Amino acid sequence: MRRLLSYLRYFKKKVIIAFIVLLIATGADVLGPIVMKIFIDNYLTPRVFPVQPLILLGFLFIGLYTISALFNYYQVISFQKIALNIIQIMRVEVFSKVQHLGLRFYDQTPGGSLVSRITNDTETIKDLYVTVLSTIVNSTVMMIGIFAGMFFLDARLALICFILMPFLLALMWVYRTLSSKIYRVTRVKLSQLNAKLNESLQGMSMIQAMRQQKRLRREFGEINNDHKKAMLKSVSLNSLMLRSAVYSVYLIGLMMILSFFGIQSFDHVVKIGVLYAFINYLDRFFDPINQIMQQLTIFQQAMVSAERVFGLLDDQRLAPVQQENKHPAVREGRVEFRHVTFAYDGKNMVLKNISFTANPGETVALVGHTGSGKSSIINLLMRFYPIKQGGIFIDGQPLTAFSDDELRKRIGLVLQDSFMFVGDVADNIRLSHEELTDEQVRKAAEFVQADSFIKKLPKRYHEPVGERGATFSSGQRQLLSFARTMAQNPKILVLDEATASVDTETEEAIQTALSKMRKGRTTIAIAHRLSTIQDADQILVLHRGEIVERGTHQELLQKGGLYFNMYQLQHGKGAEERSSAQ
Numbered sequence: 001m002r003r004l005l006s007y008l009r010y011f012k013k014k015v016i017i018a019f020i021v022l023l024i025a026t027g028a029d030v031l032g033p034i035v036m037k038i039f040i041d042n043y044l045t046p047r048v049f050p051v052q053p054l055i056l057l058g059f060l061f062i063g064l065y066t067i068s069a070l071f072n073y074y075q076v077i078s079f080q081k082i083a084l085n086i087i088q089i090m091r092v093e094v095f096s097k098v099q100h101l102g103l104r105f106y107d108q109t110p111g112g113s114l115v116s117r118i119t120n121d122t123e124t125i126k127d128l129y130v131t132v133l134s135t136i137v138n139s140t141v142m143m144i145g146i147f148a149g150m151f152f153l154d155a156r157l158a159l160i161c162f163i164l165m166p167f168l169l170a171l172m173w174v175y176r177t178l179s180s181k182i183y184r185v186t187r188v189k190l191s192q193l194n195a196k197l198n199e200s201l202q203g204m205s206m207i208q209a210m211r212q213q214k215r216l217r218r219e220f221g222e223i224n225n226d227h228k229k230a231m232l233k234s235v236s237l238n239s240l241m242l243r244s245a246v247y248s249v250y251l252i253g254l255m256m257i258l259s260f261f262g263i264q265s266f267d268h269v270v271k272i273g274v275l276y277a278f279i280n281y282l283d284r285f286f287d288p289i290n291q292i293m294q295q296l297t298i299f300q301q302a303m304v305s306a307e308r309v310f311g312l313l314d315d316q317r318l319a320p321v322q323q324e325n326k327h328p329a330v331r332e333g334r335v336e337f338r339h340v341t342f343a344y345d346g347k348n349m350v351l352k353n354i355s356f357t358a359n360p361g362e363t364v365a366l367v368g369h370t371g372s373g374k375s376s377i378i379n380l381l382m383r384f385y386p387i388k389q390g391g392i393f394i395d396g397q398p399l400t401a402f403s404d405d406e407l408r409k410r411i412g413l414v415l416q417d418s419f420m421f422v423g424d425v426a427d428n429i430r431l432s433h434e435e436l437t438d439e440q441v442r443k444a445a446e447f448v449q450a451d452s453f454i455k456k457l458p459k460r461y462h463e464p465v466g467e468r469g470a471t472f473s474s475g476q477r478q479l480l481s482f483a484r485t486m487a488q489n490p491k492i493l494v495l496d497e498a499t500a501s502v503d504t505e506t507e508e509a510i511q512t513a514l515s516k517m518r519k520g521r522t523t524i525a526i527a528h529r530l531s532t533i534q535d536a537d538q539i540l541v542l543h544r545g546e547i548v549e550r551g552t553h554q555e556l557l558q559k560g561g562l563y564f565n566m567y568q569l570q571h572g573k574g575a576e577e578r579s580s581a582q
Contacts (some may be wrong), residue, residue, distance in 0.1 A: 004128070007086045018078035022141055026069035028064045029284070030145040033277040034152070035061045041273035056173030072138075078244055079137070083129030091122050094309060102319035103384045107344065110195040117312050120190060121305035128302030132295045139288030146285045153274055153281075160256050161285065164249055168289055171245050172296065175237070179300040180232045187304045189227035192481065196220050246293050250286045257282060321385040323400040330402070330410035332360045332395050333491035333522035335381065340390035342380060350376045352545045354390070356538070360491075363523040365533035367563065368542035376528045376545075378496055383407060383548055394492070414495040418468025418481035425454055426461040428469075429483045436487055444487035450479035451510065486517060493517060495525040530567050539563065 008015050039057055043049060062393060095118065106114075192229075200207060200216050207216055261275055335358040342351040349374045356369035358364040366374040379385050380392060383399055392399040420428055430436045441461065445451040453476055457463040469477045485493070495514075511532070515524075529535040534553040540558065541549035541563045548559050556563035 001303070003310060004125070004302075007089060007239065012086065014078060014082055018075050018082065019137070021071050021078065022075040022138060025068050025075060026138075026141045026145045028068035028071065029142065030149045032061065032064050032068070033280040034148070034149060035064065036280070037153070037271075037273035038274070038279040040276055041271050043129070045272055046337040073083065075138070077343070079133070080130055083126065083133065087122060087126040090125065090309070091118070092311060094118055094122060097313050098569045100318055102317050102386075103316060104344070105315060105317035105378070108317075110198070113191045114193045114312075115198065116191040116194040117308050120194070121187070121309050124298070124301050124305040125309065127298050128306075132299045132302065133289050136297045136299075137170055139292050140290045143285060146281050150278065150281055153277055155259060156177060157278055159255055162258065164253050167249050168246070171249070172293065175268055175293070175296055176300060178237055179234065179296070180303065182230055182237065183300045186227060186230040186234065187301070187308060189223060189230060191308075192223045193227060194219070208342065212305055213329050220541060225375060234297070246286065246290055250289075251284070251454035253282055254279075256563060265465070276352075320383050320400070322403045324398070326397070326401045327403060327406075328395070328397040328401050329406060330394055332490045333410070334359055334393075334395050335364075335524065336396075337377070337494060338391045338393065339379075340380065340387055340392060342376060342385070342387055343386070344376075344387070350545050351380075354539055354545075354547060356547065356550070358522045358524055358538070360522050361518075361520055361536070362537040363518055363525060364534075364538045365536035366524065366526045366542060367528075367533070367566065369566075371544075372542040373545040374542055375496065377542075378413075378524070378526065380493055381494065382413060384435060409488060410490055411492045412484050412485035412488060413494045414478075414481050414496065418469070418477040419473075420480065422465060422466050422467055424459070424462045424464055425457070425480065428465055428480055429487055431484060433488070440487060441483075445483040447479075447486050447516065448479055450476075450483045453479070453480045483515075491521060493521045493523040494522065494523075497526050497528055530563075541566075 022403060035057060037059075039054075042056060045267070060536075093309060093400060098114070098118065147158060147162070150161060152492075196219060198215075200220070207213060210478055239537050257278055334480075337354050337356050340351055340354040341349060343349045354373075354377065356364065368374055380387055394402065421431075426438065427439045438461070442451065445454055445461075454460055454463070464470070473481070525536070530553075533539060536553065538550060539553060540547050541561070543562060549556055549560070549563055557567060
């Protein structure tokens with residue numbers, strides 16, 4: 001709560017002004033019953049009706065309620081604006097934090113759960129600022145004002161009402177304790193619902209192909225049922241602890257006040273105006289109590305949501321960043337791995353003592369069975385994960401010495417699954433690099449031979465691209481990804497099975513482009529089809545995280561080892577003879 005309130009520091013002046021307006025509105029509210037008490041006891045009961053004092057009293061009464069209405073309107077609007085601005089700041093903070101979290105975080109966090117934190121949880125916190133805090137502040141000030149009015153009328157009666165406060169505070173404490181456990185379960189179950197929904201939508205083609213609709217429906221139904229049970233518990237608790245319990249305390253207070261006046265009437269004349277004012281104050285006193293108790297539902301949900309959001313903001317699984325004050329530049333593109341050992345979880349090693357050098361202009365290919373560590377080498381070179389044993393160097397400088405901008409600008413990455421952003425073709429090639437002209441974008445597309453299919457599109461470079469580029473073929477998306485990479489003119493080229501998703505005709509075009517792209521650049525390529533890397537300067541064969549063989553295509557075939565066996569499996573028993581004949 002203290003942390004949530006700390007966001008108010010951005011709007012100190014506005015909060016102070018809104019609070020002053022609230023005090024004025026509350027003062028006007030509190031004075032209303034006192035004016036009515038004066039009218040009843042001084043004029044109505046003795047049946048004395050002088051015109052001028054009554055007119056003044058009437059104008060005062062109307063004026064107080066007009067001030068109350070106008071100032072309450074202004075303070076509600078002010079607090080709501082402050083609340084919405086705070087949530088805007090918080091959402092930007094959360095989104096910015098997500099951008100800086102490392103892939104290690106995403107490996108361990110379901111996407112749907114993360115979306116739930118950024119959307120549902122921040123929305124619940126917004127309700128806290130917009131509804132709860134303004135209500136609590138307003139109601140608390142009103143209660144203090146009502147107590148002041150009660151003490152002004154009769155200190156003994158005010159003390160009777162004051163006795164009820166411990167019971168109300170106890171009710172709030174019990175409700176908070178019980179509801180926090182229930183709402184924590186509901187938020188977790190809602191997060192699981194989003195995660196299951198996200199998984200189902202992304203894998204819908206596989207779900208339908210494998211006829212998994214019933215299983216997914218059953219699993220979704222079970223989580224949904226758990227969420228419903230938690231919500232029903234909260235409904236039962238709210239029904240018991242909110243209106244019913246508070247109304248019982250109100251009735252006790254009403255009986256105490258009426259009993260007090262009844263006992264007094266045996267010996268003294270009871271002033272009807274004072275009785276009216278106290279009953280009016282009692283109603284007004286329990287109205288903010290009811291409002292606060294009803295807002296405790298949102299308050300508890302917001303506390304649980306804030307716990308989850310702040311947990312995300314405080315997460316230390318950040319992406320690796322520059323660790324030295326030097327600012328070296330990637331000039332030649334020489335890549336060197338020196339005795340690199342790595343484990344994603346810190347225990348199970350996926351890379352063991354990896355050492356190799358890729359010189360400028362050379363192509364180093366990484367081959368091996370699934371799980372051999374090829375992608376892990378790429379992930380470490382891209383500095384997606386931190387390494388604790390060994391070192392990676394570019395042009396003789398440690399990877400940790402380079403800034404993110406320098407690395408991302410000088411290392412071009414093409415993945416097997418090309419990601420397209422919503423926008424148009426030119427936007428997806430240019431991305432955020434506004435300095436790239438339309439001519440540079442076109443030349444990049446021509447360089448990788450993507451221009452041939454772009455020219456056939458109705459709007460060419462302004463053709464809309466939907467979510468993930470669903471309207472384009474996998475080959476077209478890959479060509480656009482190549483163009484995007486070449487537009488930056490990188491010194492180091494990283495290819496993660498870049499031709500796996502394209503047809504034979506497109507692959508030939510890409511291979512032609514690749515031969516031009518590799519000139520003057522260090523290229524590190526993961527390949528499953530060995531035919532695509534036969535001209536590599538060096539081929540590293542990985543097995544269970546270790547380099548077991550290295551050499552050129554012909555050298556490895558002559559060794560008759562793991563590479564030879566992989567090549568035979570892909571090309572048949574006569575592969576070696578055909579390769580030698582070539």
